[in-house]
Amino acid sequence: MEPNETLDALGLSCPMPIVKLAKRMKGLEVGDVLLLLVDDVGAKEDVPAWCNRTGNEYMGMEEEDKKMKFYIKKKD
Amino acid sequence: MSENKKIAMVVSDGTFDKAMMPFIMGVTAASMGMNVHIFFTFFGLMVLKKGAKPKMGGMFRLFTGMIERRMKNAGVESLKEQIETAKDLGIHLYACSTSMNVMGVKESDLVEGVKVVGAAKFLDIAADSDVQLFIG
DSSP states (O other): OOOSEEEEETTOOTTHHHHHHHHHHHTSOTTOEEEEEEOOTTHHHHHHHHHHHHTOEEEEEEEETTEEEEEEEOOO | OOOOOEEEEEEOOOSHHHHHHHHHHHHHHHHTTOEEEEEEOGGGGGGGBTTOOOOOSGGGGGGHHHHHHHHHHTTOOOHHHHHHHHHHTTOEEEEEHHHHHHHTOOGGGBOTTOEEEOHHHHHHHHHTOSEEEEEO
8 A cells, every 4th residue: 555645653652643643634635545653552542543533544554563554544 | 524522621630640631632632623622720720820830749749750751751742732732723721710819820820822711601611512521
């Protein structure tokens, strides 16, 4: 999957990854995919919850060691 | 997109943890598209004073600096930064007018953008909120 943009939130704890994610998504076009890098374990539940609440599409997550890569598609 | 939810919080204590909680919750809620209203009363009012540096409660007071450093290392914004983030995200901050009289706090002592209200105004907002939290 080729993301349009990448947001590096490594080293940041809740609530900062979500705050930065919300800010960055505002700048994307509908249909764009954002790659979000996080290592705060809470993000595993938080990112899908954020997508559910905001109506953006949660496309999935890959985990490498303690690093999580989330793919999120911007919706209307 | 689901409809915008509304969240109302009351903060009645001004220790470090009670000061941070409403902002962590608030900026997250605002980032999720919620309308956020936070009412600061009693010692919670001290959180909104310019240059506020809340300490941990009781015997943990001595560990405030350590907790602050650990939060910084965890990549969490300081209280001052979170107040700015909250305002940028359009979070509504209210100061309890009675607490201001009791504590001798003037409007000019508070950070910019805080609205001074009574309980009725806050309850009017809380009454049609989807989430209500009490932090104290």
